[in-house]
Amino acid sequence: METNLKKRVIIIGGGYAGVSLLHKLKSKKNIELILIDKSQSHLLQTHIHKYISGYYSKEDITFNHEKYCKENSIEFICEEVSNINYKDNYVITRENLLYHYDYLVIATGSISIFPSQIQNVIEYTKDIKRIDNLDYYRNKFKKLLESSPMNRSIAVVGGGVSGLQIACEMAYTIKSKGLNKENIQVTLIEGMNTILPGMDPFLVEKSIQRCKELDIKVINNLFASKILEDSIILSNDDEISYDILIFVIGAIGNNISNSDKNIEENPRNQLVVDDYYKVKPYKNVFAIGDIVQAIDKNTNDFQAPTAQASRMQAELTGKNITKDINGDTLISNNISNKGILIDLGGPNCAIGRLLNVNLSGKIALWMKKLIYSLHTKKFS
Ligand SMILES: Cc1cc2nc3c(=O)[nH]c(=O)nc-3n(C[C@H](O)[C@H](O)[C@H](O)COP(=O)(O)OP(=O)(O)OC[C@H]3O[C@@H](n4cnc5c(N)ncnc54)[C@H](O)[C@@H]3O)c2cc1C
Structure with a gap:
């Protein structure tokens, strides 16, 4: 009986945004969660410099989707979504498989840019x-x-x-x-x-x-x-x-090709969303993370595509999907950039600026480590 009442939420992309949203929704009894990602694992892009240098191992920067999903009763489908039929509520994968949804969340991130003007x-x-x-x-x-x-x-x-x-x-x-x-x-x-x-x-x-x-x-x-x-x-x-x-x-949005002319994209291939991170005009489709063009609530500028923004957007979207299912009023965009932390090489050097306060040395490092462990503890 309960199964029939469940709403199926499909999340495309298990990066910072998708994984944070999974974490937020995983214990909701009235939701059936499905993650579709073309990759077997979540890559912590924020720490790849420490992988290239040999300081971190693969286990420190990648987290297996299959394992996480199994442990949290989430269905994981390791495939690339190649198209979305927004009108009939389904996604299609490269293997030509079709998955229906009640709610869809697009969290496909971004891809690096290599301008063709630069020869070779x-x-x-x-x-x-x-x-x-x-x-x-x-x-x-x-x-x-x-x-x-x-x-x-x-x-x-x-x-x-x-x-x-x-x-x-x-x-x-x-x-x-x-x-x-x-x-x-x-x-x-x-x-x-x-x-x-x-x-x-x-x-x-x-x-x-x-x-x-x-x-x-x-x-x-x-x-x-x-x-x-x-x-x-x-x-x-x-x-x-x-x-x-x-x-x-730099990077541009990693958009899934689709022929739906109703969807608005900006020149950086990002999806333009409304105040609830919904992809207009579709009421049951959200987009979060680097794929989205969203406004910073404090500055009114566009939000920078960061892991921090992805996590906050996931938090808000998790609440809003639950509210939408329950017929409650949604919370509008309340996200603003809290600042930045930057590693400057080695285990002991970082700087940052959080809530307009300059940070360096041990405090910046400690903050950076705290953010890393808050995110990665989802997988422990
Ligand atoms: C070197 C580097 C350093 C960074 N440092 C910081 C930092 O210090 N602080 C900070 O806040 N941000 C930082 N960022 C930015 C941050 O990593 C991104 O903003 C963040 O990864 C975006 O998360 P996301 O979930 O939107 O996308 P991603 O993390 O890129 O995840 C997207 C997921 O979608 C999957 N996917 C894509 N297309 C499809 C498809 N068609 N079908 C199925 N699956 C698909 C991918 O496999 C991937 O798992 C850094 C980025 C880089 C590259």
């Missing part, structure tokens, strides 16, 4: 959001460290949070092995006039200082214009050689 960028770079590519970089870095290196080079293109964290972690690891910039030079290339463009001056200054400490060569105001097999040509025609090249210049 696809040929010589790999998306760091994929675990097999992370294995490739991790192995390459390990081999480089073990090769008695001289005049070798690592180039990281993109001086935002992701690129900075990767460059610092690799440079720290090089130093911790007793090597220096004559052995392996880490270069961080950022097209704007500073690393962490647009961020608070405290974070920028501390990061520049840390790059100096770690002998990272920072190049500003120049873009990568062409990639060759072992070097990058910059916009002023300078050539930077590399043994390892990592490209992290």
